[in-house]
Amino acid sequence: MEHASAAERLTAVRAAIAASARLAQRSPEDVTLIAVSKTQNPEAILLLLEAGHRDFGENRVQEAAEKWPPLKAAYPDVRLHLVGQLQSNKADQAVDLFDAIHSVDRPSLVTALAAAAERAGREVQSFVQLNLAEEPQKGGAAVSDLPALIDTMRARGLEPAGLMCLPPADLEPAPWFALLAELARRHRLPGLSMGMSGDYETAVTVGATHVRVGTALFGERGG
Numbered sequence: 001m002e003h004a005s006a007a008e009r010l011t012a013v014r015a016a017i018a019a020s021a022r023l024a025q026r027s028p029e030d031v032t033l034i035a036v037s038k039t040q041n042p043e044a045i046l047l048l049l050e051a052g053h054r055d056f057g058e059n060r061v062q063e064a065a066e067k068w069p070p071l072k073a074a075y076p077d078v079r080l081h082l083v084g085q086l087q088s089n090k091a092d093q094a095v096d097l098f099d100a101i102h103s104v105d106r107p108s109l110v111t112a113l114a115a116a117a118e119r120a121g122r123e124v125q126s127f128v129q130l131n132l133a134e135e136p137q138k139g140g141a142a143v144s145d146l147p148a149l150i151d152t153m154r155a156r157g158l159e160p161a162g163l164m165c166l167p168p169a170d171l172e173p174a175p176w177f178a179l180l181a182e183l184a185r186r187h188r189l190p191g192l193s194m195g196m197s198g199d200y201e202t203a204v205t206v207g208a209t210h211v212r213v214g215t216a217l218f219g220e221r222g223g
């Protein structure tokens, strides 16, 4: 797909999601494709907007604040997802910009987000990010901290939408996806944010409700 247009890549990724969903006897409509547009310029993003796509992901609040206000003005039904780490002092800005946050991983951030959502009078879909392999360089809560974190979220009025993970890069992803799905089931959480360009089809067969795809839609990131 090297020379495919953005619209062609979008069609191909959607078709792959639909095929994986059907294989698992799931409905393709139950999977939200998030186009991860970090480092992409507005022109590249516009090609997907013009092709009808509306869910986008960014990993930095600052970058999203610079890029998205004009795009959102032109396409008000866009839904923005924060897929990267969030500092508590950027909670207000994040709640203003984003419809969903996929990286809730500690009580102090829950407190900041709940307060920001109340100030803004907005609801923000909140996924708990888990660091399943406890990799030190990655964000995410330890599995052992999940029950307390869910309790804290509910006490603050921030109902958890689901779980999110980024499996270790060098290992087979399916067992990690299956573990995330099992933890979501155990805690009765409906959402599963898992799967990126290299493994979103696997993630969909294991139950992903949100896949976060960058490279397969936009091509390699320039950095």
Ligand SMILES: *Cc1c(COP(=O)(O)O)cnc(C)c1O
Pocket (backbone or CB within 6 Å): 036, 038, 059, 083, 084, 166, 195, 196, 197, 198, 212, 213, 214, 215, 216
């Ligand atoms: C960049 C990023 C993605 C998308 O990665 P690709 O491999 O380009 O699809 C997904 N999730 C998170 C958290 C990311 O930072």
